[in-house]
Amino acid sequence: MKMSREAISLCALNKTLNRVEHKLQNIKAQFTVLDSSIQKLSENFECQSTTLENQMDQNEIWISLLEDRFTSVEINLFYSYICETIHYLHSQVLEKLPDLVRALPTLSSVLRKKGKNQRIRLAWESVLEMLGLQEGNVKALCAFFIAHSSDACYYPINQRQNYSTNISSIIMKVVKNQLLQHSLLSAVHVVEHGKAWEAFLDQKAL
Known part of the structure; x- marks a missing residue:
């Protein structure tokens, strides 16, 4: 009789332990799901924060373009470097994707399609x-x-040199928005230290 009671007690204990273990497993699974959800929320928040920061940067650039008063010469100088940089960017992408030349006639087509095409x-x-x-x-x-294409004129390199021998100093002085300033300085670097100008001339000669 004593053994029977001990067996019953042991059986009850095992059942209780099994129930506890099952609950612990459920809790662990819930924590795993919760942790995964928190991680996804964190990633989404970081992504949204980055997107918001980018939007704010773009808004500040547009505000800067509307508020800053550049001279016509400054606009033409900046515009010229931008034209050559944009063209060079486009030509370099096409060099890597020669089979997509017809599908990517402009830089804007590259920008539109790169989100859906991994190769691009x-x-x-x-x-x-x-x-x-x-x-x-x-x-x-x-x-x-976009802001100045309707009223800007392209200056070839010899004409640019007549207006300024140090375009970087002009950019640093008159461009207040930091992102636009850095972007223009980068464009100058691409043109003056790369082959952007030669590529632009080759295209105009076609």
Whole structure:
């Protein structure tokens, strides 16, 4: 009788332990799901924060373009460097994707399609890295181009030299927005230390 009671007690204890272990497993599973949800929320928050920061940067650039009063010569100088940089960016992407030349007739087509096409995105990122540019730099340059393309004139290199022998100092002096300033300085570097100007002339000669 004593053994029977001990067996019953042991059986009850095992059942209780099994229930406790099952509850612990459920709690552990819930914590795993919760941890995963928190991680996803954190990633989404970081992504949204980055997007918001980028939007704020772009808004500040547009405000700067509307508020800053550049002279016509300054606009033409900046515009000229931007034209050559944009063209060079486009030509470098096409060099990496020769089979997509017809599908990517402009830089804007590259920007539109890179989000949906991995090859285009990888080529784009490779070109940016090669030239020391960031996505934000390109957006800033495009914003300036859009804002002033209707009234700006392109200056070839010899004409630019007549107006200024140190374009970087002009940019540092008159461009107040930091992102736009850095983007223009980067464009100058691409043109003066790369082959952007030669590539631009080759295209105009076609």
